[in-house]
Amino acid sequence: MGQQNPFVQFPGHLQFVAGDLTRRSAARGHNIIDAIAKLAQPANAWALDEIDAVLAKLANTFYVKIGGSRTAAEVIAASGYVYCDPAIPEQCVLQQGRERLVKIEVFDVEHFDHDLTDAEVEAEYIRRGLKRPEVDHAVHFGDQVRGLPVEGHPVIFYLKNPVPDADGSPSVLGLWCNGALRGLRWHWLHPRGGRWLRRYLFAGVRE
Numbered sequence: 001m002g003q004q005n006p007f008v009q010f011p012g013h014l015q016f017v018a019g020d021l022t023r024r025s026a027a028r029g030h031n032i033i034d035a036i037a038k039l040a041q042p043a044n045a046w047a048l049d050e051i052d053a054v055l056a057k058l059a060n061t062f063y064v065k066i067g068g069s070r071t072a073a074e075v076i077a078a079s080g081y082v083y084c085d086p087a088i089p090e091q092c093v094l095q096q097g098r099e100r101l102v103k104i105e106v107f108d109v110e111h112f113d114h115d116l117t118d119a120e121v122e123a124e125y126i127r128r129g130l131k132r133p134e135v136d137h138a139v140h141f142g143d144q145v146r147g148l149p150v151e152g153h154p155v156i157f158y159l160k161n162p163v164p165d166a167d168g169s170p171s172v173l174g175l176w177c178n179g180a181l182r183g184l185r186w187h188w189l190h191p192r193g194g195r196w197l198r199r200y201l202f203a204g205v206r207e
Contacts, residue, residue, distance in 0.1 A: 061105050062105075081183050131205040
């Protein structure tokens, strides 16, 4: 049997969430109807912003600020990494100037029954309607989103324009985690038949 249409499932999910919020509010001595009514007031737009941020995080969507005046070396130094490939700060040149928000989506490829080739990864970006990231997205994401990656699931920024690493090999950037320790390193592309593990996550830009 095929997977149920998410638009069919949505009313049931919404009813469950509304019921659970009602019970939680009652336990705290609040009335959920009054709270929702107050959300409609312009002065409480901040609360809607916080709800939107939570929903975006649950959907693995993150708003990241790029631009500004910092260099890659400065952003990386502030990112709290335990390790960074030494060449990355010099080889990654960031856009300067006006700061702006970009939407970055992190997705998994576990629906495949095999590890992926470069061509399959590229096709997955196209299928999802995502743009491949630039070095700016990877460097700023690592600084601003400290909750990722989780151990065993590196986040690969499959760059639109791969950067030659110290050995000249075309490479993309990956965030990794070992326990509570995070790092940033190059990941070589696989023109000779290598594969990306199914447990890896990938980051794309939504416009």
